[in-house]
Amino acid sequence: MEHTRRIYSEYNAWLQPKFYLASKALRIRADFDLDFIHQECHLGLIRLWGEIQDSAAYTLQLKMDDLEPEAFSLTPLINGFEIAGGSKTGLLYGVYRFLNRLAAGENIEKIQERSAPQVDYRIINHWDNMDGHIERGYAGHSFFFHNHKFDYDEERIITYARMMASIGINGICINNVNVNKVSAGLIAEPHLSDLAELAALFRPFGIRLLVSVHFDAPMIVGGLTTSDPLDAGVKEFWQAQSTVVYTKIPDFLGYLVKADSEFRGGPEAFGRTQADGANTIAAAVAPFGGLVFWRCFVYNCQQDWRDQQTDRPMAAYKHFQPLDGTFDENVILQIKNGPVDFQTREPVSPLFSSLKNTREAIEFQIAQEYTGQQIDLFSLAVQWEEILTTEIDKGKQLKSLFGQEIVAVTAVTNTGNNMNWTGNTLAQCNLYAFGRIAWNPDLTAKELIREWIQITFETNELGCLTMEEMLLTSRGIYESYTAPLGIGFMVNPNSHYGPNVDGYEFSHWGTYHRASFDAIGVDRTSKGTGFTLQYPESLQRKYDDITSCPEELLLFFHRVRYDYKMKDGRTLLQYMYDSHFEGAQQAEALLQAWETLENRVPQETFNSVKERLKRQLRNAREWRDQVNTYFYRKTGINDDKGRQIYM
Amino acid sequence: MEHTRRIYSEYNAWLQPKFYLASKALRIRADFDLDFIHQECHLGLIRLWGEIQDSAAYTLQLKMDDLEPEAFSLTPLINGFEIAGGSKTGLLYGVYRFLNRLAAGENIEKIQERSAPQVDYRIINHWDNMDGHIERGYAGHSFFFHNHKFDYDEERIITYARMMASIGINGICINNVNVNKVSAGLIAEPHLSDLAELAALFRPFGIRLLVSVHFDAPMIVGGLTTSDPLDAGVKEFWQAQSTVVYTKIPDFLGYLVKADSEFRGGPEAFGRTQADGANTIAAAVAPFGGLVFWRCFVYNCQQDWRDQQTDRPMAAYKHFQPLDGTFDENVILQIKNGPVDFQTREPVSPLFSSLKNTREAIEFQIAQEYTGQQIDLFSLAVQWEEILTTEIDKGKQLKSLFGQEIVAVTAVTNTGNNMNWTGNTLAQCNLYAFGRIAWNPDLTAKELIREWIQITFETNELGCLTMEEMLLTSRGIYESYTAPLGIGFMVNPNSHYGPNVDGYEFSHWGTYHRASFDAIGVDRTSKGTGFTLQYPESLQRKYDDITSCPEELLLFFHRVRYDYKMKDGRTLLQYMYDSHFEGAQQAEALLQAWETLENRVPQETFNSVKERLKRQLRNAREWRDQVNTYFYRKTGINDDKGRQIYM
Incomplete structure (x- = not known):
């Protein structure tokens, strides 16, 4: 823990020193094997x-x-405090939670909590390529x-493992789901020994590794002439x-597979079903307790825009x-939260309500691919809370599936070097919030945001409120x-x-x-493409009835x-105009709000966030102008309020 | 001339063997120094x-x-034939012209011609980068x-030099006008010696080399702290x-400069004029008879689309x-034919009629950047004939400036490895036609196309007519x-x-x-942006009056x-629809016409052109569909003829 040197550093994320907190005289006691x-x-x-x-x-x-x-469990005692865990990992989670609550300024005597995660697997997906580039990475290169x-x-790596364990993450997939010929080899030597060494660094933190595998690994790695999942070879x-892999890494969590998706090979190329594909690979890791996370992001990415049947x-x-x-x-079928692709706003995927006898993972994207790319502010906690509390069946919210059909919560991470x-x-707040809601989906965005602010910064209540308001409103503003x-x-x-209003209008996506x-x-x-019939x-x-369909x-x-x-x-047109004029205005207000925080947050944070908020404002x-002009050019109808729309 | 082996090969371009031509018994006579x-x-x-x-x-x-x-001059005599030249290079041109006319099947007794080029400099510009990639190259990598x-x-290189000399080219600039840090070093060692070796290969063919230089070479190559053209250093x-360059290559033609253009440095960065910049460099090569070709492609490439003043x-x-x-x-100011950038159709640049006391080069683009990229058929000869015969002042066509203000004809080439x-x-036809019209702008597209077909292929009159018709109509079809x-x-x-109708609509270009x-x-x-006032x-x-403005x-x-x-x-809307429906139909007709040429042109040519014509048809x-849908979506007005427009 070399980075415990007592300076504020963004590198510590939410594991920061707190200079104004009084130290408590105490003695830590633990059995020898809990060293x-x-x-x-x-x-x-x-x-x-500090001491x-x-x-x-x-x-x-x-x-x-x-x-x-x-x-x-965290329990204050008469002359002490008890942190108990159902396992070493549980205890470790307790310790981090205890530290975080102290960091948030809570009185040690009042810290009391008993907590267990609602799902077994809380997993981070890295889209890191082995050349070091991160697909949809907005924070540098792979570490x-x-x-x-x-x-x-x-x-x-150790700092990262600690950070992830501190929010309850217990699985990390280290490579991009778009596996190439190099990363296909991660399950074989010479890479496998390196993978085992990396796994050893994560192990004390209760984190098990996964890798994304190439469906065509039998051909690429094994030199076979087919990847047909029903082929004996x-x-x-x-x-x-898999035997080789588990011999090297006995607690390896398993494989993540993107098959038949965006030019990736898959079982359908061999006339087999997704189940044929998944089960063949799953059977190989089953004896070792391994899992296969099989992505459901399968669609025709070579559609003709003229085709109005395919949806x-x-x-x-x-x-x-x-x-x-x-x-x-x-x-475990890994299903993106929405039916399209991590947009600012989508309904919940109809697969969650329709798969009754299948273990599921819900996949979020912490990387802000479509949500501002870590330039524009976008609190995903707000979006996740909405998603998790969305009704997916009569009187039933999505989060009620946690611990039932949904056994895993996964997310594409937003980290880099x-x-x-x-x-x-x-954007650290999104990473923090992900771990927390994966553990407990009942946490609200407001709670998550406040927690992160309090444990990360030392600022006054006004500073907290300012940041909280910025983050809470950020999603609506961006949208x-x-x-x-x-x-x-x-x-x-x-x-x-x-912006590029017609950017995907005539493409094959x-x-x-x-x-x-x-x-x-x-x-x-149901009278159109029939998508609503999947619910x-x-x-x-x-959804069918325009008057009962959620307006958003x-x-x-x-x-x-x-x-x-x-x-x-x-x-609708005026709504569009208003939305864009007001959104841009609110983006300006975000910048102004942040400017009030000078000297209330560390200078390096103040400067770098300010620079991004300026870019956000330009964006x-x-x-605003491109979308408004687009609709004005289409309709010839001016803004009711006479604001400037360019020709 | 190893490739004189007597097989048809596309590598020979228009310097092909002719198997059905009778050989003439003769003896070549020439002075010793004309070896x-x-x-x-x-x-x-x-x-x-063959013999x-x-x-x-x-x-x-x-x-x-x-x-x-x-x-x-080419002159049939009683018992022989005389080829005379005003210089060795002139004589060489005569020889190639004589060979080409023979190749076209003309009777040696009837070949009579006396010809001199109308401009001194007929120049090919390569946009080759030193990493081997060709900017806007559609025929492979740099050779x-x-x-x-x-x-x-x-x-x-020798084959290429012969090919270029055979159409009268006498200057070749070998590197991209977008000079980078590597190619900036072409005027210094270690590259300069290599450049001199290359120049020696071109020299016997009457071709002098140029290089594109970086305006900031004083900093990049010279290590100075400025490139200010008025700075003594x-x-x-x-x-x-330049002394170093001319010591190595005494007949070096000079430099080509793209300054203050598309992120390139230039004199304006130092508060100097384009003339300050050009003259400083020109003064350095003047003692050696060198030239500076200074490009006029200077515009604000960081425009805001909202800005309607800048045009x-x-x-x-x-x-x-x-x-x-x-x-x-x-x-020599090097001016693109049109005021925008090598589009399918533009007016002639107003600079040609307005510069009275400046030596000019007209710059064409043989590389089909905006004209089909050597996939879609596009005979540039047709476009060039129109441009050269465009009225640029009362009763005065552009080509009348050849040998007057216009002293050079240049073009970005379409070649690669x-x-x-x-x-x-x-597309070889475009390269051939360029050399020929640079020599003689009075040649018509029809003459140029027919010449090229006849000397390149051995086909019957129907085959010639088919190809001729394809090429002559190709530009109109593409447009x-x-x-x-x-x-x-x-x-x-x-x-x-x-297609991407709005692709550049909100950009900074x-x-x-x-x-x-x-x-x-x-x-x-004159009531709008005022562009017409430049004429x-x-x-x-x-141009101002919509009724007299050429409809095209x-x-x-x-x-x-x-x-x-x-x-x-x-x-206008129906014209747009008709144009696109008919254009796509004509593209299909091009493919059908080509299919009649099987066994009338060499099979390799037949196949590769056919494959491209199929791609053209898809394109x-x-x-057709994107443009029609775009306008239908904007207007809601159907095609008069009820043809399919997609929603």
Whole structure:
């Protein structure tokens, strides 16, 4: 824990020293075999307080107890404090939680908590390529790989493992789901030994590694002539190779697979089902307790824009719902939160309500691919809270599946080798919030944001409130100046940053808004493409009817005329204009709010966030003007309020 | 001349063997010091005929005569034939012309010609980078450079030099005008010695080399702290460095400079004029007879699309016209044919009619950047004939400036290391035509196309006519399915291939059509941006008035409502629809026409061109549908003829 040197550094993320907190005289007690946890606790307190005055009069007891394995309890005692865990990892979680609550300024006597995670697997997905580049990475390069091989700073890995364990992460997939020929070899030597060394660094923190594997590994790695999952040689390859992997890394968590997706090979190329593919690989790791995370992001990415029958959001359901119940026990279907692709606003994927006999992982994206790219402020906690509390069946919220069908929560991470991990320091809040909601989906965005601010910064209540307000409103602001009402995309192709209203309109990616002179959107109701039919009836009816459809998803489900009257009486077109004018104004307000925080947050953070908020403002104005001009050019109708729309 | 082996090969371009031509028994006579030309003549005849039967009865006399230096004469005599030249190079041109006319099947007794070029400098510009990549190259990689150094096949260079000399080219600039730090070093060792070796290969063919230099070479190469052209140290750098260059290559033609253009440094960065910049460099090469070709492609490439005052086509005139008469004698301003950038259709640059006391080069682009990228068929000869015969002042065509203000004709080449040089074999015709019109701008597209077909292929008259018709109509076809009426662009950003109607609409490149619900185009008349005021009054009036403005340039000069009645009574919108439906149909007809040529052209040519024509057809249909859908979505007005427009 070299970085416990007592200076504020963005590198410490939410594990910061607190200079104004009084140290408590105490003595840590723990059994001999809890040495590592004892040490983590000791170093954590030293980082926090600067020193620990030893006192036999107050004991901080670390112990194992009869709790669920990953659970912990924090209990103030008469002359001491007890942290108990159902396992070493549970105890470690307890220690970090205890440290965080202290860091937030809570009184040690009032800290009381008993907590267990609702899902078994809380997993970070890195989209790191072995050349060091991170796909959709906005915080520098990989801290695992460089130049097609493992190349890391051991100290940084340990710091990262601690950071992840402190928010309850217990699985990390280290390489991009778009596996190439080099990374396909991660499950074989010479890379496998390096992988085992890396796994050893994560192990004390209760974190097990996964790798993304190439569906065609039997050909690429094994030299076979097929990857057909029903081929005996292919099955043998996966078994033999997995035996090698588990011999080196007995607690290896398993494989992540992106198959039949965006030019990746998959079982369908061999006339097999997704279940055939997943089960063959799963059978190979089953004897070792391994898992296969099988992504459901399967759709036709070579669609012709002229084709109005094919509707991309319907694809995952079509591929996977009919296979419900046919996946092996150790297969977990990894389903993106929405049916499209991590947009600012989408409905919840209909797969969650329709898969009844399949273990599921929900996949979020902490990397802000479509949500500001860690330049523009965007608190994902706000989005996640909405998603998790979305009704997915009569009276049933999505989060009620946690610990039921949903056994894993995963996310594409937003980290890189930037000193502050996440490019925008405020984007650390998204990483923190992810771990916390993966552990406990009942936490609200407001709670998560406040927690992160309090444990990360030393600022006064006004400073906290300012940052809290900025983060809480950030998602709505970003949405309003970009592509609101669930219309999505309208971004620059490839980069996915900045406006380009028709950018994906004539492409092969299946993402069309079809804006014409009088209307915009795709009719996805039961009378349109039929997408709503993938939901339970009550939801289908709700989404089908334009008056009961949540307004914020209006243009996801309906094709709507510009003169359509919104709930508040404005036309859709005027709503669009207002949304963009106001959004850009609010982006300016964000910058102004941040400027009040000078000298209330560390100067390096102040400067770097300010620079990003300025870029956000430029971006917001560009969005405002391009979108407004686009609709003005289509309709010839001016803004009601006479604000400037460029020709 | 190893490739004189008598097989048809696309590598020979228009220097092919002719198997059905009868050999003529003759004896070549030439003075001892004309050995090289004698040899070229001999080898050319052997390639053509397979053999030369020696006969003292018929003499082919090669001789020097009292002609203009580069001129030649071809004269049938009683018992022989005389080729005379005003210089060795003139004689060489005569020999190649004689060979080409023989190749075209002409009777030796009837070949009579006396010809001199109208301009002194006929120059090819390579946009080759030293890493081997060619900017806007559609025929493979550089045949000069690889891996940041000279790396070429000497035989290929000689073949290329012969090919270029055979069409009268006498200057070749070997590197990209976008000079980088590596190619900035071409004027210094270690590259300079390599450059001198290359120059020696071209020398016997009458071709002198140029290089593109970096305006900031004083800093990059010289290590100075400024490139200010009025700085004494900078002047000294250019003088000293040029002395080194001319010591190595005494007949070096000079430098090509792209300054203050698209992120390149230039004199304006130092508060100096374009003349200050050009003259400083020109002064350094003047003592050696060197030239500076100074490009006029200067405009604001960081325009805000909201800015309707700035009008990109006006930029070159604004920068250069006020400086008329202030450039040194050995500065040649290199002006693109049109005021924008090598579009399918543009007016002629107003600089040609407005610079009265400045030596000019007209710059064409043989590389089909915006004209089909050597996939789609596009005969540039057709475009060039139109440009050269365009009225630029009362009763005065552009070509009348040849040999007057216009002293050089230059073009960005379409060659690369593909076996056939130009990717699409039919694109060789553009390269051939360029050399020929640079020599003689009075040649018509039809003459040029027919010449090339006849000397390149051995086919019957029907085959000739088919190809001729394909080439002659190709430009109109391409124009009709892409962005007609002078509107330009509408292409995919960066690649510049394929449709993207709004692709450049909100960018910083200054190229906007501003299509709205009711109209399209930019008003560039004297009442609009004022661009027409850059032309002489008669032209200004012609372009200003929508009824006298050439219809094919309607949308270049005017903003026009979709319901505007074209000359034939159709609305502009219907014209757009018709143009795109018919263009795509004609693209199909091109493919069908080519298919009739199987077994009438060599099979390799037949196959590769057919494959490209198929790609062209796909491209044409994509253009048709995207453009039609775009306008339908904007207007809601259907095609009069009820053809399919996709929603």
